[in-house]
Amino acid sequence: MSRHDELRAIALAEFATAGFAATSLQRIADLAGMSKASVLYHFESKDRLLAEIVNPALDDLDTLIVSIDQAGALRHGDFVERFVDLLLTHRQVVPLVINQGATLDDVPVMHRATLLMRRISELFRLASGSTLEKLRFGVAFGGVAYTLAAAERLGLNGEIPIDEVRSALLEILHDLLVPAESRIA
Amino acid sequence: MSRHDELRAIALAEFATAGFAATSLQRIADLAGMSKASVLYHFESKDRLLAEIVNPALDDLDTLIVSIDQAGALRHGDFVERFVDLLLTHRQVVPLVINQGATLDDVPVMHRATLLMRRISELFRLASGSTLEKLRFGVAFGGVAYTLAAAERLGLNGEIPIDEVRSALLEILHDLLVPAESRIA
DNA sequence: CACGGTACTGACCGATCGGCCAGGTATCTG
DNA sequence: CAGATACCTGGCCGATCGGTCAGTACCGTG
Numbered sequence: 001m002s003r004h005d006e007l008r009a010i011a012l013a014e015f016a017t018a019g020f021a022a023t024s025l026q027r028i029a030d031l032a033g034m035s036k037a038s039v040l041y042h043f044e045s046k047d048r049l050l051a052e053i054v055n056p057a058l059d060d061l062d063t064l065i066v067s068i069d070q071a072g073a074l075r076h077g078d079f080v081e082r083f084v085d086l087l088l089t090h091r092q093v094v095p096l097v098i099n100q101g102a103t104l105d106d107v108p109v110m111h112r113a114t115l116l117m118r119r120i121s122e123l124f125r126l127a128s129g130s131t132l133e134k135l136r137f138g139v140a141f142g143g144v145a146y147t148l149a150a151a152e153r154l155g156l157n158g159e160i161p162i163d164e165v166r167s168a169l170l171e172i173l174h175d176l177l178v179p180a181e182s183r184i185a
Numbered sequence: 186m187s188r189h190d191e192l193r194a195i196a197l198a199e200f201a202t203a204g205f206a207a208t209s210l211q212r213i214a215d216l217a218g219m220s221k222a223s224v225l226y227h228f229e230s231k232d233r234l235l236a237e238i239v240n241p242a243l244d245d246l247d248t249l250i251v252s253i254d255q256a257g258a259l260r261h262g263d264f265v266e267r268f269v270d271l272l273l274t275h276r277q278v279v280p281l282v283i284n285q286g287a288t289l290d291d292v293p294v295m296h297r298a299t300l301l302m303r304r305i306s307e308l309f310r311l312a313s314g315s316t317l318e319k320l321r322f323g324v325a326f327g328g329v330a331y332t333l334a335a336a337e338r339l340g341l342n343g344e345i346p347i348d349e350v351r352s353a354l355l356e357i358l359h360d361l362l363v364p365a366e367s368r369i370a
Numbered sequence: 371c372a373c374g375g376t377a378c379t380g381a382c383c384g385a386t387c388g389g390c391c392a393g394g395t396a397t398c399t400g
Numbered sequence: 401c402a403g404a405t406a407c408c409t410g411g412c413c414g415a416t417c418g419g420t421c422a423g424t425a426c427c428g429t430g
Contacts, residue, residue, distance in 0.1 A: 019288030103204030132353040143328020
């Protein structure tokens with residue numbers, strides 16, 4: 001792993017656990033065994049460092065949204081599976097966006113995250129009218145995302161195998177969303 | 186409303202939306218139309234200000250947990266209803282604890298929040314063994330709490346009447362938890 | 371050997387932070 | 401009137417922050 005990628009990994013771990021604002025460039029430098037100035041040699045600013053960490057996950061999310069959009073009709077089953085896989089793939093980035101997105105909305109990359117999440121919620125709001133339906137989707141996707149984000153902190157996960165988590169999340173989302181889907185149709 | 190309470194309300198709104206770390210005492214003072222030194226006259230430190238804001242909600246949560254504990258057996262229906270009411274009562278505090286709890290765990294009052302949330306998760310983990318059950322509870326409670334926290338940011342709520350939100354959340358939680366309960370029994 | 375780019379560093383900068391302190395003012399009480 | 405108390409203030413402090421810059425060591429290439 002290049003020094004550049006190593007720094008990105010260190011920063012991601014710190015941003016996700018301690019928070020972006022609470023993680024100083026000095027601390028990242030210490031963990032990497034180099035000087036703060038060296039960190040700023042690899043990444044021209046702290047915001048750019050955050051952007052390089054978060055953007056790959058947002059790119060995937062964007063791709064997913066576009067493909068759903070182009071499909072014309074919403075097929076919940078497909079979306080759910082791809083969404084869960086996306087969350088699991090970018091497991092470390094999820095707490096960053098979920099927990100600190102609101103706070104860091106003035107940082108461009110985090111604003112992008114907010115916009116993407118809003119597009120998802122609007123995507124489903126169009127297909128579901130009642131308050132119950134809206135909240136059902138909110139609880140479903142928010143709950144899955146937040147559970148992944150909070151799992152470590154609250155001791156929820158332990159050492160559960162990922163594929164077991166995956167199938168469990170898929171079943172839960174299916175329970176929550178499929179009755180809603182049938183009600184629309 | 187006393188000047189003291191007014192300051193607390195202003196700080197709560199800022200902490201919840203912009204974040205604790207990102208909200209300076211100077212900004213709170215500006216919003217209240219007084220000097221930073223005056224804010225520190227009313228609250229001996231920034232951490233104490235946060236504690237005075239968060240502790241009432243945590244006191245209620247503590248009371249709820251103790252009463253569940255003493256009841257011996259878990260009665261999900263009762264807990265769910267009281268939990269939702271608690272979240273709705275302390276609606277503004279929820280995003281603060283949910284989104285910034287992990288980041289601010291070195292602040293005593295936030296550590297208390299983490300411990301209480303962990304007790305809730307353990308309370309239910311004892312009664313439910315499989316990964317699916319664990320995650321079901323995680324998604325349910327995390328989803329409800331996070332939905333309330335993120336509602337404003339993602340434009341999920343709009344101007345939905347509170348009692349409508351309440352009944353919808355109760356139904357969703359019932360759907361998620363009651364099948365689990367029957368499976369245990 | 372000389373050279374140019376890459377990686378890295380210490381020293382420094384201005385800004386902002388939470389917090390402290392001496393002192394001012396207004397109101398109430400004896 | 402004198403004193404006590406509550407409320408508020410400007411000015412200051414040390415610490416830390418993100419970021420800049422001139423300079424250094426190392427490197428493969430001509």
